[in-house]
Structure formats: structure tokens, C-alpha cells
Amino acid sequence: MRTNVSIARERTASRDARRRPRTLARLGVPALATVIALTLVGCAPNLPAARPDPVPAVPPPVLSVAQSTAVLGSIKAVLAAGDANLSDVALGTRLSGPALAIRSAEYKLDLGTGGVRVPTMLPMTAQALITPQTTTWPRSELVVTVQPDNLQSPRLLVLRQDSPRDQYKLWGWTRLLAGVKMPRTADPALGSPPLAPDASGFVASPQDVVAHYVDVLSHGTASAYADEFEPDEYRTGLASSLALLQQGLSQVGTVADSYTVAPGELVSMATATGGALVVAGITTVTTATVTVAGASFTLGATEAALAGAGDVKQSETITWSDMVAFYVPPSGSGQRVTVLAAEHQRVSVTAK
Numbered sequence: 001m002r003t004n005v006s007i008a009r010e011r012t013a014s015r016d017a018r019r020r021p022r023t024l025a026r027l028g029v030p031a032l033a034t035v036i037a038l039t040l041v042g043c044a045p046n047l048p049a050a051r052p053d054p055v056p057a058v059p060p061p062v063l064s065v066a067q068s069t070a071v072l073g074s075i076k077a078v079l080a081a082g083d084a085n086l087s088d089v090a091l092g093t094r095l096s097g098p099a100l101a102i103r104s105a106e107y108k109l110d111l112g113t114g115g116v117r118v119p120t121m122l123p124m125t126a127q128a129l130i131t132p133q134t135t136t137w138p139r140s141e142l143v144v145t146v147q148p149d150n151l152q153s154p155r156l157l158v159l160r161q162d163s164p165r166d167q168y169k170l171w172g173w174t175r176l177l178a179g180v181k182m183p184r185t186a187d188p189a190l191g192s193p194p195l196a197p198d199a200s201g202f203v204a205s206p207q208d209v210v211a212h213y214v215d216v217l218s219h220g221t222a223s224a225y226a227d228e229f230e231p232d233e234y235r236t237g238l239a240s241s242l243a244l245l246q247q248g249l250s251q252v253g254t255v256a257d258s259y260t261v262a263p264g265e266l267v268s269m270a271t272a273t274g275g276a277l278v279v280a281g282i283t284t285v286t287t288a289t290v291t292v293a294g295a296s297f298t299l300g301a302t303e304a305a306l307a308g309a310g311d312v313k314q315s316e317t318i319t320w321s322d323m324v325a326f327y328v329p330p331s332g333s334g335q336r337v338t339v340l341a342a343e344h345q346r347v348s349v350t351a352k
Contacts, residue, residue: 058133058191059133059191060133061133061191062131062132062133062139062161062191063129063131063141063168063188064188064189065188068126068129068143068159068188069126071167071168072125072159075124075159075170076124078090078093078095079091079103079122079124079170082103082107083119086107087107088100088103091103091104093167094167094169094170095169095170095171096162096170096171097160097171097172097265098171098172098265098281098321098323099158099169099170099171099173102343102345103119105306105346105347106120106345107119108305108306109302109305109306109346112301112304112305113301113305117301117302120173120345121149121150121152122148122157122170122173123147123148123155125145125146126145126146127144127154128185129141129142129143129188130142130143130144130188130192130269130277131188131191132191132193132194133191133194134194137163138161138163139160139194140158140160140161140171140267141158141160142156142157142158142159142267143156143157143159144156144157144176144182145157152175153175153177153178154175154176155173155175155176156173156174156175156176156279156325156341157173158170158171158172158173159171172265172323173323173343174323174340174341174343175342175343176341177232177234177339177342178233180340180341182340183277183340184271184273185271185277186272192269192270193269193270194268194269194270195270195276197266197268199268200331201274201330201331202276202328202329202331203228203330203331203335203336203337204328204337206266206268206276206278206328209278209326210261210278210280210282211261212225213225213229213282213326213337214261214282216228216229216235217235217238217259217282218259220239227336228337229336229337229338229339230336230337230338230339232338232339232342234344235339237344238257238284238344242255242256242286245286245288249288252291252292252296252297253288253289253295253297254289254291255287255289256286257284257285257286257287258285258287259282259283260283260285261280261282262280262281262282262283262322265280265281265323266279266280266281274330274333275327275328275329276328277325277326277327277340278326278328279324279325279326280323280326281321281322282322282323283320283322284320284322284344285318285319285320286317286318286320287315287318288317289315290312290314296313297312298310298312299312299351303316303346303349304349306348306349307350307351311351312351312352313352314352315351315352316349316350316351317350317351318348318349319349320344320345320346320347321343321347322342322343322344323341323342323343324339324342324343325340325341325342326338327340
């Protein structure tokens with residue numbers, strides 16, 4: 001015998017069963033899907049958060065060997081086209097700074113001297129790469145080339161990228177001096193640490209080395225820094241050339257050189273032996289002045305090609321772009337700074 005409570009429960013269950021289809025119908029499919037989705041989301045496991053790759057303790061080299069080879073190939077193609085036509089119109093796509101100024105002047109000299117003064121031969125095949133580890137710009141790579149076909153000394157090239165979207169360009173070059181041995185540097189696959197201009201730990205900071213050398217060029221053995229540097233043929237050559245000019249103009253006037261540090265033209269990287277490899281720009285200005293009333297002198301073919309004139313009645317000014325590479329020993333080594341390579345090229349001549 002069923003009790004009133006049991007009967008009441010069955011009636012309630014019956015009413016709920018009749019109501020359920022209408023309730024689900026009113027919910028509709030989208031609402032049901034939402035309920036299911038919410039249920040699934042609530043049950044989903046916690047996924048691990050994305051983690052970025054760790055920043056390396058030492059930045060990687062800015063270029064691989066293959067990339068460096070490709071850059072040199074592109075520069076070679078642009079130089080070949082410019083040299084063939086003696087035109088600097090397209091040089092700016094792969095040359096900049098001192099290299100662009102010098103090459104443009106060399107084309108004028110070639111044209112003005114009838115091919116007597118041809119452009120400097122610049123091999124674009126590397127025998128050594130000195131590649132920096134850095135994440136900043138501008139950035140520069142140093143390249144020691146093979147020996148040119150004319151059997152002159154190998155070149156030390158400076159390739160520079162000013163910003164992330166710029167191409168690497170030939171920014172400068174020097175010629176290795178006779179008997180010089182390049183310091184040992186890191187494998188290009190690992191890269192060499194770049195150095196700040198005021199970096200310490202050396203017999204002098206990179207910027208001080210350049211300033212001291214300019215003082216030695218200006219004052220010779222009277223310079224307070226004369227003992228800081230080993231003798232070098234570049235310095236000797238400048239002094240010999242100036243002496244010859246002075247001798248040739250002694251009857252009509254005087255001649256003198258002045259030397260200044262070229263602003264913004266400094267690259268320095270650490271060597272594997274604790275020293276520094278520094279490449280810097282120096283501006284040399286040669287001024288010849290007529291001091292005898294009514295006197296004059298005639299420019300040589302090279303100067304005349306850049307000056308656009310042949311005779312000098314008052315003065316002549318030759319501006320040279322110089323690039324010099326130094327090895328700077330570490331502090332306490334007892335060694336002196338060595339000039340490794342240098343270049344001395346006319347970029348402009350004015351006469352009046």
C-alpha cells in the first residue's frame with residue numbers, strides 16, 4: 001500500500017518529465033552548446049605559459065662566414081662596374097665614408113692622368129674575418145684579404161652597417177705594412193668583443209691611441225707620446241714626402257702638414273691575447289704657400305687632376321684621407337703600440 005508521500009513523489013516526477021522537453025526546447029541548440037562549452041572549459045587542464053628563448057650571455061657574431069662572403073661578393077660587383085666606367089654614380093649602394101670619398105677621387109685621378117693613376121686594387125676574397133659580437137649599431141667587420149694580383153700587400157677592409165635595414169658597405173681600407181704580423185683574433189664563428197672608444201685595460205684606450213699618434217705625427221720625437229709607439233714605415237713615409245716637397249718649393253715658398261683625428265672614424269675590437277685592434281681615420285692637410293712676390297709653381301698631373309688648375313700663385317691645399325690600424329697591447333705587457341696597416345689617399349686639391 002502506497003502512502004500519500006509516495007504518490008506525491010511520483011506525481012512530481014511525472015510533471016518534471018513532461019516539462020523537460022519543453023525546457024530544453026526553450027534553451028535551444030546555441031544555448032546548449034554554450035553550456036557544454038563552458039563545462040569543457042571549466043574542466044580543461046592548465047596549459048603551460050609560452051616561454052621566450054633565453055638571451056645568450058654572449059651575443060652571437062653579427063655575420064656568418066657565408067654571409068660575409070656574400071657581402072664581399074656584392075661589393076666586388078659594384079666596384080667592378082664602377083671601375084670599368086670610372087663612374088661613382090652607383091658606388092653609394094655598397095661604399096660609404098672614407099672608402100666612397102677615396103674611390104670617387106681615384107676615378108678623377110685616372111681620368112685626369114690618362115690612366116697613369118689607376119684605382120687601388122681591392123681583393124674581395126678573405127683570408128681572415130674579424131667579426132664582432134654585438135646587438136647594437138653601427139657595427140663593423142674587419143676583413144684581411146688575400147694578396148692582390150699586382151703583388152702589393154693584402155688589404156685590411158672595414159665593412160660597416162649603420163642600422164638594421166642598411167646593407168653592409170665598404171667603409172674603409174688600409175694596406176698591411178711590410179713585415180707586420182696581424183694579432184690573433186677569435187674564430188669568426190664565435191666573434192670578437194667590440195670595444196668602446198674609452199675602453200680600459202690597455203696601454204692606452206682606443207681613442208687615446210689615435211690622439212697620441214696624431215701628436216707624434218705632428219711633433220715627431222718631441223711628442224710626449226713618441227715612446228708609446230714602435231717605429232713604422234707609414235710615419236717615415238709621410239716625413240720623407242714632406243721633406244721632398246719642402247725641398248722642391250724652397251725657392252718660392254713653404255709647405256707644411258697638419259694632422260687631426262677624423263671624428264666618428266674609429267673601430268676597435270678585442271684580440272685573443274688581451275690586446276685591442278683599432279682602426280681609425282686621420283685627416284692630413286698639406287698646405288703649400290708662395291712666399292716670394294711674383295713667384296708661382298706648377299702642379300703635378302695628379303694634383304692638377306683634382307684641382308682643375310695647373311699653376312699656383314698663392315697657395316695649394318691637399319686634403320688626404322688616412323686610415324691607420326693599430327695593435328694596442330694590454331696594460332702591464334711592457335709592449336708598445338704597433339701600426340699594422342695604413343692608407344694615405346688624396347680626396348681633394350684646391351689651388352689659387
